[in-house]
């Protein structure tokens with residue numbers, strides 16, 4: 009089966025050019041001057057459209073256990089929604105429960121995802137129990153294509169790791185060339201602030217933001233960077249939201265340290281004002297780190313331009329407003345943490361292009377090429393080039409759409425961007441050569457998506 013995508017503008021991280029793309033089977037066979045090939049089994053006209061490597065969302069949580077409930081998207085609904093928005097690869101997190109092994113955790117997550125995904129997927133591993141066995145098992149995870157390990161400086165009693173435990177895992181990362189990913193917020197101090205708020209009767213969702221001040225993200229980020237420096241481990245700060253944290257990352261990068269960071273669309277577009285919405289509405293915006301004051305946003309956009317922020321992921325972790333978020337009515341600390349977003353990342357970043365915050369090439373770089381390189385997928389993913397998987401998005405920059413829970417495909421009853429009108433949208437999406445989205449219809453199927461065993465990071469200094 010040969011597919012010709014013709015007369016579009018191919019956009020890679022290196023720039024844009026007018027070109028045709030010939031897909032043969034599951035891979036890209038050729039990228040040529042327009043008109044070189046004229047025949048194929050299927051022709052997709054891309055006049056006036058961008059032809060992009062499929063988006064890679066390196067941070068999602070499908071069916072994730074949290075506080076007695078599960079995030080609302082399954083691997084099937086979540087990867088289908090991803091496809092609708094032009095994301096053709098997700099990297100999700102397998103979550104080690106305390107007292108269990110990393111390998112049994114990985115098996116469990118394979119079971120959840122296997123046969124259910126509409127697009128390709130990989131895993132990171134959350135290490136919540138650092139001991140001799142799990143440190144040893146990190147090696148087996150790497151052999152199994154899972155070579156990035158997330159740790160938490162937040163959530164004492166749940167995922168929290170002490171500095172000593174972090175140090176031990178970082179030693180193992182240095183030894184194996186794998187990546188430590190860090191949720192950098194000072195959870196010990198935050199828990200104290202939370203207890204103080206509850207004790208004084210401050211229980212609304214906005215308190216979630218007020219008890220997690222940006223200084224405590226900055227402090228934890230700095231501490232993680234110092235621990236990484238002492239051990240020599242590569243470090244990737246997940247969902248960076250605050251200027252204070254960005255400054256620490258920029259400083260480390262200036263010295264040539266292997267320190268990287270991602271941010272998420274919610275930190276670029278939403279703010280603590282959303283968390284302060286009345287009638288418990290703010291619960292829709294509870295995620296950690298919390299949404300910040302608006303003045304952080306310009307710094308994050310600048311960080312994306314200077315590559316102090318290298319990746320934009322979603323931290324997609326949806327909980328329904330109607331039943332799940334209600335668990336925290338009267339006590340903000342019981343609101344399940346997380347927001348939906350996997351479907352809208354490419355579009356929201358395209359708004360950055362429209363607004364002049366990012367170039368076209370930089371859009372593709374932070375949304376596809378760099379996540380591919382960062383997590384050992386580049387060549388197969390993240391680029392429109394011969395030999396790469398034919399994960400291709402034909403993107404219409406002139407399309408107008410209004411984001412809404414009524415029209416989105418994520419399995420969650422609200423949109424964090426309800427009523428937001430945006431420019432641009434997906435027109436056709438191919439996953440390994442198969443059309444999954446075309447003419448406003450989903451043509452994919454659960455089980456098409458394959459597990460990606462990843463190589464070590466291709467992005468280290």
Ligand SMILES: [Zn+2]
Pocket residue numbers: 067069323325
């Ligand atoms: Zn997360």
